[in-house]
Amino acid sequence: MKLNLNAVAAWPKLAWVARFTPLIDTITVFHGPYVEANDQWCVEAVWAGDYTHGDFDKTDLIFGSGIRCRENHAVFVSSGTTLDRLWHYRRGDTWYVANSFPALLATADLSLDALPTSCVRNIDSIMRGVADYERLMPCDDGDLSVVYFNNLLWDGKALSEIDKVDTAPTFDCYETYSNYLLKSADTLAENMYDCRRSNQITPVVTVSKGYDSSAAAVIARHVGCKQAVTLKQSTSIWRGSDSGEEVALALGLECATYNRTAHHYPQEETIWSVSGRAGILNWTLFDYPEPLSLFFTAPYGDKMWSRTRWSRRDPFVFTGLSLGGLGEFRLFKGIFHCPLPFWGMRHLEELWDITASEEMKLWSIEGDYDRPIPRRLVEEAGVPRAVFGQRKKNTSHDEALLWPYTPESVASFQRFLIAQGVPTSGRALMWLRRHGANIAHLVEANLPRSLTQSVRRRRKEAMSTSAELLFRWSNSELSQTYRAALVESLPNFTGAAEPQDAVEK
Structure with missing residues (x-):
């Protein structure tokens, strides 16, 4: 196995997407300018191991992701955490693996319209653990899946999930x-x-x-x-x-x-x-x-x-x-x-x-x-x-109402909602709604659950709907950015073309 590398200068520093088909020993990789790459491996990570050997597929202490080619197979390596993930997608005989969902959408020419309106619910399932989350994301245009922590093995015919090695000793004291x-x-x-x-x-x-x-x-x-x-x-x-x-x-x-x-x-x-x-x-x-x-x-x-x-x-x-x-x-x-x-x-x-x-x-x-x-x-x-360690505190940015903050992002999200036929509100009204939701949540948190059960349920449903809309809006915006940069850097890029037709770097 070997890699055919295509640097995309205007992509984010560490993004990459791999594209390949069965029975062909070359994997085409599109990657950002700070991904370390050669014909046997490409990586955006720090890992526990000698850098020159590139054995990031042989450790669980890797922070980032990469692709490691071996003699007759390739390993797509995810981060040794569940805070990052790899996406993989198959349409016909063409496979894609990526460390960025919007980059995958752009490279595979996959539309968010092909996905269900429950993407966030699928993503939330990782809270059930690595053994029990929903790997398959329903899709009307091919097979889309996500993997956390574990790696993916490509043997030239099929893609399968494999466990990471456990390099830690027994902790007896x-x-x-x-x-x-x-x-x-x-x-x-x-x-x-x-x-x-x-x-x-x-x-x-x-x-x-x-x-x-x-x-x-x-x-x-x-x-x-x-x-x-x-x-x-x-x-x-x-x-x-x-x-x-x-x-x-x-x-x-x-x-x-x-x-x-x-x-x-x-x-x-x-x-x-x-x-x-x-x-x-x-x-x-x-x-x-x-x-x-x-x-x-x-x-x-x-x-x-x-x-x-x-x-x-x-x-x-x-x-x-x-x-x-x-x-x-x-x-x-x-x-x-x-x-x-x-x-x-x-x-x-x-x-x-x-x-x-x-x-x-x-x-x-x-x-x-x-x-x-x-x-x-x-x-x-x-x-x-x-x-330190005297009283539990929290500095998160979680709020009771999900809505963008930066004016440019607010305007972009509102345009998206209008295009989707979803009612939206002006800046002043959204300010009132946001602060009202925070106050209501504070009151709710200090009342017995028996008195607020129905309110909690409605708030959870509303936040789930908002999260789905924000997920789709943001990935739509980012995928357009990825796509424009891809076409600019590789004018002959043809989206779902077969790997052997990829433009050489």
């Missing part, structure tokens, strides 16, 4: 786990800083007063990170600021502080395009290092490092999708998303055993907000106990 984190960080650093890479990668970490991001900052510092970003305000006035400046200072990191909300968000459509939600829209405000960055975060530490054993023991079962919203934005900005709790995630119950063990009692403060593993990691790195 805290030292085993902490050594695993530090050694993995060393390996990632060697890969990231390899002089044979075409472009420089700079690590950066988001930090707050919480346990999880503080732990991520410790590991980020170990790989050479010197920059942190933090959001000043939390969503609750009485809980106060969630700024992680003190944590960053204790770790010797420079820290840039940002407001939690704004009136303008760069490339807002990219956030809505993942699942029609904007939980991490404020992360678009950060000044990420150029040209590429390895971004350390810490979602789902509340499950991995909890003192309470969750009833759903599948480590990939979660209660929200907010962090997945970075998936398309990161391709534009050149970000490799590296969430620390996913390292060794399949050993969840071993981590629960460590948390409950006698050796961790010194790092337990009891109460509802208590995570001994990250507390020990952070305190042993020199951060005082009182500086």
Whole structure:
């Protein structure tokens, strides 16, 4: 197997789409300008392994995605998290695999009209875990599927999903786990800083007063990170600021502080395009290092490092999708998303055993907000106990009414709604509706569920409808951008042409 590479200069930095047919040993790849590529592999990732060998298909510690050709097969490698995904699509004898849904739409000339009005519901199913989500997206024009965490194997005849290798050891005590984190960080650093890479990668970490991001900052510092970003305000006035400046200072990191909300968000459509939600829209405000960055975060530490054993023991079962919203934005900005709790995630119950063990009692403060593993990691790195992990706070951008914020995005969304025959409202009325919805949600949250059950149901239905519309609008806009850039860079591009007819770079 080999790759036929077609660079698309005006595409987002890290986007790629592969196109291939059975019994032909060449895979045509269209890719953005910062994808590392040769005829045997292309990759937009940092992984635990020697960069020159390109063995990113042989690890579960990969942050990004890629394609690895072997002698008689090819592996499409997804990120070692469920916060990114690969899409694959088949029309007739032609297959496509992509790390971007709108790029797939543009390259395969696939219309959103061919998809059901329940795309977001399918996407939400990943909250049930890697073993139980809905892989197939109903489509009137071919077969469309999505894959999280696992890889895809192409043997020249068929495409199949395969498990990622588990490189983590058995975690039988805290030292085993902490050594695993530090050694993995060393390996990632060697890969990231390899002089044979075409472009420089700079690590950066988001930090707050919480346990999880503080732990991520410790590991980020170990790989050479010197920059942190933090959001000043939390969503609750009485809980106060969630700024992680003190944590960053204790770790010797420079820290840039940002407001939690704004009136303008760069490339807002990219956030809505993942699942029609904007939980991490404020992360678009950060000044990420150029040209590429390895971004350390810490979602789902509340499950991995909890003192309470969750009833759903599948480590990939979660209660929200907010962090997945970075998936398309990161391709534009050149970000490799590296969430620390996913390292060794399949050993969840071993981590629960460590948390409950006698050796961790010194790092337990009891109460509802208590995570001994990250507390020990952070305190042993020199951060005082009182500086972090005292009260649970939230800096997400979730709101009760789903609607764009940036004026240009609002205007674009309204045009989309009008074209779809959906009633829309003016700016002043939408301002009132947004603030009214937030107040109503606050009241609802402080009343007994028995009194608000019907209201909650109606609000959930309304948000589901809005999320679907936002998903379709944003992907429609982005796919047009991808398509225009594709035609500009490759004038002879013919959409659904067979791979052997692809234009040489």
